[in-house]
Amino acid sequence: MSPQSNCSATEPGLQIVADISSGELVGEGIQRVTRAIKDMKGIFRDEKSRQSLSQDAVVYRVQAVYPVGEGEEGGLFWGTTFIEPGMVGDEYFMTKGHFHANRHRGEYYMTVTGRGALILMDENRRTTFEPMHPGSLHYIRANTAHRVANIGESVLAFWACWPSDAGHDYDSIASLGFSARLRKVNGIATLVEEP
Numbered sequence: 572m573s574p575q576s577n578c579s580a581t582e583p584g585l586q587i588v589a590d591i592s593s594g595e596l597v598g599e600g601i602q603r604v605t606r607a608i609k610d611m612k613g614i615f616r617d618e619k620s621r622q623s624l625s626q627d628a629v630v631y632r633v634q635a636v637y638p639v640g641e642g643e644e645g646g647l648f649w650g651t652t653f654i655e656p657g658m659v660g661d662e663y664f665m666t667k668g669h670f671h672a673n674r675h676r677g678e679y680y681m682t683v684t685g686r687g688a689l690i691l692m693d694e695n696r697r698t699t700f701e702p703m704h705p706g707s708l709h710y711i712r713a714n715t716a717h718r719v720a721n722i723g724e725s726v727l728a729f730w731a732c733w734p735s736d737a738g739h740d741y742d743s744i745a746s747l748g749f750s751a752r753l754r755k756v757n758g759i760a761t762l763v764e765e766p
């Protein structure tokens with residue numbers, strides 16, 4: 572018997588392959604979400620600019636695998652987010668951003684391709700950002716809101732791994748926002764405190 576045959580899988584695991592150059596997930600049971608300009612009301616500072624853009628233009632899409640039910644304890648989810656390059660006023664295309672509904676849950680992000688910024692806001696509303704580039708690994712602590720902006724000229728793709736009982740709290744962001752926004756100031760991505 573060859574060593575290889577001893578190593579063959581006896582039980583099917585996830586039947587999914589993550590393409591390491593594009594981030595794309597390929598296989599069975601992948602859930603997909605697309606967020607277009609029309610789905611991003613109230614997210615960007617300049618609502619007039621958002622309204623002037625083509626409403627069906629895609630801002631980002633997510634592919635994710637949920638091996639256990641959402642909200643179940645003990646599992647992990649895996650997803651790829653692809654953010655298109657683009658601007659709404661002086662803000663970069665970005666994700667809606669969220670706290671975890673269960674504030675005691677963290678997450679990992681890893682950049683696959685493109686250039687971005689991971690915007691983090693802690694429980695004291697202190698906002699910072701980490702540059703994202705291919706291979707950059709980001710540990711998002713519990714109790715920390717997170718959002719990603721594409722600051723490059725091509726698609727930004729990143730992987731995420733998060734606990735199945737984390738959940739998404741979008742309402743806190745919808746009502747209070749982040750305390751600072753990443754804006755293009757003199758051509759440079761700059762974190763600007765909200766008034």
Ligand code: M6P
Nearest residue numbers: 633650651652666667668669731
């Ligand atoms: C990552 C993960 C997902 C999240 C997605 C888009 O893939 O954090 O849980 O849904 O980014 O971010 P948002 O939900 O803030 O739009």
Ligand code: ZN
Nearest residue numbers: 671678717733
């Ligand atoms: Zn999260």
